Amino acid sequence: xxxxxxxxxxxxxxxxxxxxxxxxxxxxxxxxxxxxxxxxxxxxxxxxxxxxxxxxxxxxxxxxxxxxxxxxxxxxxxxxxxxxxxxxxxxxxxxxxxxxxxxxxxxxxxxxxxxxxxxxxxxxxxxxxxxxxxxxxxxxxxxxxxxxxxxxxxxxxxxxxxxxxxxxxxxxxxxxxxxxxxxxxxxxxxxxxxxxxxxxxxxxxxxxxxxxxxxxxxxxxxxxxxxxxxxxxxxxxxxxxxxxxxxxxxxxxxxxxxxxxxxxxxxxxxxxxxxxxxxxxxx
Amino acid sequence: xxxxxxxxxxxxxxxxxxxxxxxxxxxxxxxxxxxxxxxxxxxxxxxxxxxxxxxxxxxxxxxxxxxxxxxxxxxxxxxxxxxxxxxxxxxxxxxxxxxxxxxxxxxxxxxxxxxxxxxxxxxxxxxxxxxxxxxxxxxxxxxxxxxxxxxxxxxxxxxxxxxxxxxxxxxxxxxxxxxxxxxxxxxxxxxxxxxxxxxxxxxxxxxxxxxxxxxxxxxxxxxxxxxxxxxxxxxxxxxxxxxxxxxxxxxxxxxxxxxxxxxxxxxxxxxxxxxxxxxxxxxxxxxxxxxxxxxxx
Numbered sequence: 310x311x312x313x314x315x316x317x318x319x320x321x322x323x324x325x326x327x328x329x330x331x332x333x334x335x336x337x338x339x340x341x342x343x344x345x346x347x348x349x350x351x352x353x354x355x356x357x358x359x360x361x362x363x364x365x366x367x368x369x370x371x372x373x374x375x376x377x378x379x380x381x382x383x384x385x386x387x388x389x390x391x392x393x394x395x396x397x398x399x400x401x402x403x404x405x406x407x408x409x410x411x412x413x414x415x416x417x418x419x420x421x422x423x424x425x426x427x428x429x430x431x432x433x434x435x436x437x438x439x440x441x442x443x444x445x446x447x448x449x450x451x452x453x454x455x456x457x458x459x460x461x462x463x464x465x466x467x468x469x470x471x472x473x474x475x476x477x478x479x480x481x482x483x484x485x486x487x488x489x490x491x492x493x494x495x496x497x498x499x500x501x502x503x504x505x506x507x508x509x510x511x512x513x514x515x516x517x518x519x520x521x522x523x524x525x526x527x528x529x530x531x532x533x534x535x536x537x538x539x540x541x542x543x544x545x546x547x548x549x550x551x552x553x554x555x556x557x558x559x560x561x562x563x564x565x566x567x568x569x570x571x572x573x574x575x576x577x578x579x580x581x582x583x584x585x586x587x588x589x590x591x592x
Numbered sequence: 593x594x595x596x597x598x599x600x601x602x603x604x605x606x607x608x609x610x611x612x613x614x615x616x617x618x619x620x621x622x623x624x625x626x627x628x629x630x631x632x633x634x635x636x637x638x639x640x641x642x643x644x645x646x647x648x649x650x651x652x653x654x655x656x657x658x659x660x661x662x663x664x665x666x667x668x669x670x671x672x673x674x675x676x677x678x679x680x681x682x683x684x685x686x687x688x689x690x691x692x693x694x695x696x697x698x699x700x701x702x703x704x705x706x707x708x709x710x711x712x713x714x715x716x717x718x719x720x721x722x723x724x725x726x727x728x729x730x731x732x733x734x735x736x737x738x739x740x741x742x743x744x745x746x747x748x749x750x751x752x753x754x755x756x757x758x759x760x761x762x763x764x765x766x767x768x769x770x771x772x773x774x775x776x777x778x779x780x781x782x783x784x785x786x787x788x789x790x791x792x793x794x795x796x797x798x799x800x801x802x803x804x805x806x807x808x809x810x811x812x813x814x815x816x817x818x819x820x821x822x823x824x825x826x827x828x829x830x831x832x833x834x835x836x837x838x839x840x841x842x843x844x845x846x847x848x849x850x851x852x853x854x855x856x857x858x859x860x861x862x863x864x865x866x867x868x869x870x871x872x873x874x875x876x877x878x879x880x881x882x883x884x885x886x887x888x889x
Contacts, residue, residue, distance in 0.1 A: 312793050319688040323700070326685055330707045330765065333718030336728060340721065348721045349731035390611040397608025404605055412612045416619055418866050420822025422839045423859040426846045427622025430629060430856075433636055450618040453611060511711045513825055518846065528713050535717045535829060545721075548714040555710040563702050 334552055340542070341549035347538060348545065360550075363543035369530060373547070376510050376527035379441055383448035384456075384505035390449070391456025391501055392494070395464045396486075398457075417454045421514035424451070429518045439521040447515040452505035459504060463497035464490070496569075503558060510551075623863060629856035636852045648857045660841060660858060667838035668865075670752065671820040674759045678767050679813045685764070686771035686808070687801075690778075701772060708765040716829045719758045723749040723830060750832030758826045763819075767812035774808030775801075807876050814873040821869075822862050838862065 336348075341360070345353035363369055394413055397403060416424070428447055437443065467490065475485040513528040520529055534544045628634045632645030652660055685704060689697045707715065722728045730744040739745070747753050778801070786796035824839030831837070838858065845855025 315793070316692045319684060319692050322684050323688045323693075326681070326764065327703055329761070330704065333715045333722065333761075334707060334710060336722055337714065337718045347726070348728065349726055350728055350735050351731075390614055393607045394611040397605055397611075400604035400607070402605050403608055405609075406605075409608045409612050412615045412620070413608070415615055418818055418870055419619060419623070420819075420839070420862050420866060422822045422824050422842050423626065423863050424619060424622060426842060426852075426855060426859050427626045428618070429846060430625040430634075430636070430852065431622045434625060434634070446618060450615060453615065457611075507709065511713055513713055528711075531713055531717065532825075532828070535720060541721075544717070548711070548717070552710045552714060556706055559702065559706050559709045563699065566698075 334556075337545055337552060338549050341546045343542075346542070348541065359542040359546035363546045366540065366543055369534075369540070369543060369547065372525050372527045372530035375441060375524060379445045379448060379516075379526060380506040380509040382442070382445040383452055383509040384502045386446070386449035387452035387456045387505040388460075388498055388501045390453050391460045392498070394453070394457045395461040398461060399464050413457055414454050416451045421451070421512075425514040425518045428515060432519070439519050441521065441524065441526075444516050444519045444526065445509070447519060448509035448512055449505075451512070451515070452508045455504045455508060456501040459501040460494065460497045463494055467493050496565075500562070503562075507555065626856045626859050626863070629853050630860045632853055636850070648854050652854075652857050652861070660854075663836075663841055664838050664858075664861065668821070670756060670837065671759075671817060671823070674756050674763075674820060675813050675817040677756075678760055678763045678816050679809060681760070682764050682767040682812060683771060683805075683809065685768045686775055686805075689768070689772050690775035691801075701769075704768055705765045708762075712762060713825065715762065716758055716826055719754070719761065720749070720829050723754050723757075725749065749830055750835065752831075752835045754830040755827050755835045755837070758830050759820055759823065762826070763816040767816050770811035770815060771805060771808035774805050774811070778804050810873060810876040814869065814877060818866055818869055821865055 339352065340348040342355050342357065343352050344356035344358065394409075398406075398410070398413075403409060424447075428443070432439070432443060471489050471493075472485050475489045476482070480488065511528060512526075513532060516526040516529050517532070520526055525533065531544055531548070534540045625634065629636075630648065632648070633642055635642050652658055655661070689701050689704070693700050720727070724730070725744045725746075725748075727749070729748060730739075733739040733745070734741045734743075782800050782804070783796055786800050787793075791799065822839045823837055824843050827836045827840050828843075831840075839862070842855055842858045842862065845851050845858060
């Protein structure tokens with residue numbers, strides 16, 4: 310096969326696939342500004358009505374607020390537990406290491422639907438009523454492996470002698486962590502927080518079983534609203550905002566990665582490949 | 593300053609255990625409850641006598657023409673077919689990024705991954721808008737006078753086609769990623785050697801690149817197979833009554849027509865399926881958290 314031809318075909322395939330991947334997002338943006346009552350072609354005209362309607366729809370805005378609050382709580386808990394787990398697994402000797410690793414990665418593979426009904430059963434057995442904080446804890450546990458997978462590689466890449474130096478200079482374990490390790494971990498903690506938040510903000514299975522009646526989270530509300538034509542345009546408008554914000558975060562983290570890459574390149578040419586791989590996987 | 597040896601050589605490792613306990617309470621305990629429900633040792637109906645009882649399992653596993661077992665095989669077939677299709681479609685993407693788009697590969701990879709970072713639910717809803725009976729595709733066909741007004745292509749939505757298409761769409765970026773990582777870590781000198789020894793590009797692809805990317809291919813396949821076995825949101829939004837998956841049946845056993853005991857049999861089946869897949873394929877997944885061996889103990 311002619312290699313020039315092969316490359317061109319792969320370029321065409323790549324462009325086609327990217328178009329396919331972005332098609333639903335483009336459709337949402339298109340209809341967020343369409344003045345027609347239903348998302349059908351042809352496009353009727355330009356309007357921002359759906360955005361104003363959406364923001365005055367208190368059912369929708371309070372669902373968004375609920376999901377944001379749950380997302381923040383879940384990502385704080387998951388990131389905090391992720392730090393603890395990473396410190397633990399980074400130690401020279403970890404009691405029960407295989408069990409610990411297995412347990413920490415377990416939430417990655419258990420199907421959310423099974424986990425959701427299991428949590429429902431557990432709460433019923435404990436005679437707990439459905440509550441938003443239960444959803445937040447459920448989200449924290451499914452986000453924990455992501456937090457760990459982001460924080461642990463960063464912790465491993467830190468120079469252990471910095472921490473030891475701090476302790477030799479009289480810092481307690483906690484002080485050494487707070488003053489040396491923690492600041493160096495901050496970029497990973499930020500990535501972890503963003504990943505955990507977006508996992509929670511989009512989670513439907515657990516939330517659909519555990520939400521208290523009349524207090525749906527944003528995805529639960531979205532699911533219900535997708536079936537009612539009257540509020541669908543508002544959901545598309547808000548959905549567009551959510552998507553644009555997510556894409557902005559992705560774009561900004563790419564810029565951050567490039568910036569970090571240039572800095573590392575300047576400092577240490579030999580390690581550049583390792584570091585770029587690292588940051589990419591963690592963003 | 594004297595540092596106690598015990599703290600250095602054991603104390604810090606204990607930090608892993610509070611998060612482990614968190615997972616035990618919120619994941620393992622629920623799974624144990626599902627197991628208890630599936631064998632009748634617990635019930636959600638107050639006042640019911642509970643006793644060890646395998647009748648639900650017997651019915652599910654051996655009952656003649658059991659609809660839930662049929663649904664299980666049907667779902668598994670669909671998810672395997674979708675996973676194969678996604679793996680085949682994602683491979684050229686990863687190959688393109690790693691071998692053709694050398695210079696800007698990370699930026700272009702991000703372009704592929706970006707949709708994956710946006711809300712899954714919103715993307716499924718967008719597909720519903722596209723494929724609907726009076727959705728984007730059909731209204732376009734009417735508008736362009738390619739079909740008479742009001743006459744919609746029926747198989748576009750609420751069909752096995754729509755469920756498979758949306759699952760296929762959702763997982764492509766995620767599957768391309770492990771393949772790309774494996775290709776990036778490939779020893780390029782092997783390719784040079786093959787070409788120096790007179791292999792054509794096609795031959796060196798078939799004899800070197802493809803065999804070396806098998807771990808990435810398997811990892812990608814498992815990356816999509818495991819999460820789609822429990823998928824139920826896509827069929828809820830774009831599937832019809834005939835195209836519901838196993839996950840939907842579990843959901844309805846716990847909501848619309850509650851039978852938590854029978855539902856637990858299905859939920860347990862799904863968990864066992866995933867655990868079996870992990871045992872078979874786990875070594876291809878690179879989430880290895882053990883210490884790098886160079887450090888030593």
